[in-house]
Amino acid sequence: MTEGPEAHWRRTLLMMAGVQFVISSAFSIIPPVIPLLVSSLGIHTAEGVRVWSGVLIGVTPLSAALASPMWGRLTARIDPRRILVVACLAAAACTAAMSLVSHPWQLFALRLSMGFFGGHLVAGMALVSNATPVARLGRALGWMATAQLAGTLLGPLIGGSIADALNSLRAPFLVTGAAAVLICVLIAWVPPRSASDSAAAGHAASSGSAPPLAARTELASWIIVVLLTQCAIMSPQPIISLHVREMVGDRPDLATLAGLAFSVVGLSGLLAAPLVGRASDARGARSILLFIVPAAALLTVPQAYAPSYSWFVGERFLAGLFLAGIIPVVNAMIGRSLTEAARARAYGFTSSATFFGAALGPISGGLIGARWGLSSVFLYSGAILSLLAIWIAARGKTEASAAARSFE
Numbered sequence: 001m002t003e004g005p006e007a008h009w010r011r012t013l014l015m016m017a018g019v020q021f022v023i024s025s026a027f028s029i030i031p032p033v034i035p036l037l038v039s040s041l042g043i044h045t046a047e048g049v050r051v052w053s054g055v056l057i058g059v060t061p062l063s064a065a066l067a068s069p070m071w072g073r074l075t076a077r078i079d080p081r082r083i084l085v086v087a088c089l090a091a092a093a094c095t096a097a098m099s100l101v102s103h104p105w106q107l108f109a110l111r112l113s114m115g116f117f118g119g120h121l122v123a124g125m126a127l128v129s130n131a132t133p134v135a136r137l138g139r140a141l142g143w144m145a146t147a148q149l150a151g152t153l154l155g156p157l158i159g160g161s162i163a164d165a166l167n168s169l170r171a172p173f174l175v176t177g178a179a180a181v182l183i184c185v186l187i188a189w190v191p192p193r194s195a196s197d198s199a200a201a202g203h204a205a206s207s208g209s210a211p212p213l214a215a216r217t218e219l220a221s222w223i224i225v226v227l228l229t230q231c232a233i234m235s236p237q238p239i240i241s242l243h244v245r246e247m248v249g250d251r252p253d254l255a256t257l258a259g260l261a262f263s264v265v266g267l268s269g270l271l272a273a274p275l276v277g278r279a280s281d282a283r284g285a286r287s288i289l290l291f292i293v294p295a296a297a298l299l300t301v302p303q304a305y306a307p308s309y310s311w312f313v314g315e316r317f318l319a320g321l322f323l324a325g326i327i328p329v330v331n332a333m334i335g336r337s338l339t340e341a342a343r344a345r346a347y348g349f350t351s352s353a354t355f356f357g358a359a360l361g362p363i364s365g366g367l368i369g370a371r372w373g374l375s376s377v378f379l380y381s382g383a384i385l386s387l388l389a390i391w392i393a394a395r396g397k398t399e400a401s402a403a404a405r406s407f408e
Contacts (some may be wrong), residue, residue, distance in 0.1 A: 003150065009131040011215040013140050015190045016124045019084055022183040023091050023120045024151025028237075029159035029176045033255060033397065035241045037169045041104050047370045048138070053238035054106050054366015056111055061234075062359030063115030065352045071119030072126075080123035081187050085287075088184045090117030096177030099170040112211035114353070121148060122351040124159065127190065127337045129347070132288015135408045137335050142277020145328035149233075149273065150266040152358070160259030210229065219346065222330050230302070230357025230385040235365030236377050238261060243374045247309045261313055268317045269324025271364025277332060285333040287394055289326065296322035297385035306377035327354065 036211050075083060094114035101107045110344045132140040159172035199202060236243075241258035248257060299319035306312035324391045334346055365377045 001007060009128075009133065009140070011134075012131040012190060013128050013143060015186050016128050017143055019088070019120060019183055020144060020181055021151040023087055023118075024148045025155035025158060025179070028152045028155035029095070029172050032174055033159050033163050034327075035238065036163075038208075038257065040103060040169070041102065041107070043104060050238065050242065050366050050370040051309050051351075054363045054369075055181075055364075056104065056107055057238050058359040058363035060111045060115035060118070061355040061357075061362075063112050064118030064121075065115075065309050067116045067118065068122055068352035068355055069143070069345075069348045070253045071349065072122045072345045075123050075126045075348070076345055080127050081190055083119040083123040083130065084187050084190075085184055086122070086294045087117055087120040088180050088187070090114060092177045092180035094223040095173050095180065097173075099173040099177075100401060105227070109198070115268075118355065121354065122347045124148075125331065125335075125347040134336055136280070139274060139277045139281060139382050141332045141335060142274045142325070142328040145277075146270055146273035146324060149160050149324050150325075152234075152266065154263045156237075156254070157259035157263035160255035160257075163255045169204075171282065172262075175389035181344035186341060189196070190219040217348070219334065221370075222334060223314075223349055225330055225392065226350050227353040227360070228352050228384055228388050229293075229323070231361040231364070232357075232381040232388075233265070233323055234298075234358045234361030236303075236366075238366040239361045239369040239374045239377050242313075242369070244309065246374065247306075247312065250376055261309070261316060264313050264317045265323060268320030272321040273324040273328055277328050280325075280329045280332055284330050286392070287330055290389070291387060292322040292325050292329075293389040293392060297382050297389055300378060300385060301382035302373040381385050 001254060010153070011407055032055050035049055038049050038052045061375070071083060091114055094110045094117075098110050101110070125141065128140050128144055129137060155176075158175075162172040162175050163169050202232060240262045244261050245254060246260045248254070251257070274294060276288060298313060299322065303315045305318070306315055329348070331350060334350065362370055363378065363379075368380050369377045
């Protein structure tokens with residue numbers, strides 16, 4: 001029996017949300033473990049641990065950012081489900097191999113390789129945006145962004161819990177590798193792209209007449225919004241474990257507490273991002289951004305002065321209510337402005353910005369924390385969001401349809 005359009009887009013969204021969550025978790029499962037693991041790999045100074053932690057966390061999204069435009073072009077030419085299978089298998093192989101490393105450079109090489117095969121984000125957004133009615137695009141991409149962000153931010157909690165439960169800093173890599181293999185089963189249930197979509201995408205990919213997306217002023221401005229937002233979210237990642245240890249001391253459950261402190265942003269995002277996406281469908285993207293970006297900035301700065309672990313976790317939860325909605329609002333606005341054939345390439349660039357931000361954040365956060373102290377990283381994140389809010393307000397009303405007209 002033929003599946004109706006309503007069931008088709010809902011099933012696509014459900015399956016792709018699961019894929020995004022698991023692969024994003026594989027990308028991010030090690031942050032609470034890395035500062036502790038690096039110490040056992042021959043790095044003994046506090047500054048060395050902070051710098052290596054930032055580099056090892058940031059290199060995966062950096063290589064994924066460099067590869068994302070390529071995956072965007074491939075998504076326009078071939079079945080995105082094939083790209084998802086490649087991403088899952090690469091994540092499984094690289095993550096499992098990380099359990100065997102004996103030097104930070106080996107871990108660096110594996111994290112770099114895994115990022116290169118990170119085509120899951122652009123392929124997933126292309127599948128969902130092409131299957132979803134335009135009127136519900138904000139809501140659908142809100143759920144997609146929530147799954148991706150939840151995987152990114154809950155990964156540390158999962159990794160820390162596994163490490164504590166099995167009393168091994170290497171166990172999270174094996175468990176995540178196995179989960180990435182199993183997620184391939186979900187991809188078999190993702191409905192294929194319709195024949196009309198495939199033909200349109202193939203025509204768009206082969207025409208080659210469109211100028212580069214990054215040169216389009218309006219689209220480029222939203223790409224910068226995505227990059228800076230992700231940078232602000234991810235910059236505390238390499239220092240969370242160290243900051244929590246300063247608060248609670250050395251404890252057997254330190255990895256779990258550190259994972260919770262970072263992942264609580266994803267927990268609140270699970271609640272907020274779909275609601276923010278729905279609000280952007282109803283009230284307009286720019287008006288929502290002008291509310292949630294300043295709110296996120298105001299709730300990020302106090303984390304530098306939290307008097308206790310409980311206060312720290314509570315402040316991060318509140319900030320996550322607003323942080324989680326920024327990127328899906330931008331992606332939904334871009335998706336509404338482009339044809340189905342154009343979205344894959346557009347999302348290739350926004351995915352690249354997401355990964356660049358996820359790379360720049362931990363690397364810069366680790367360096368700032370090593371130079372000016374751990375609390376300074378939260379001031380840095382708050383400053384990024386504050387400048388971003390000022391920039392969005394100063395630009396005035398933005399018409400993303402102008403980017404669509406010049407792109408097509």
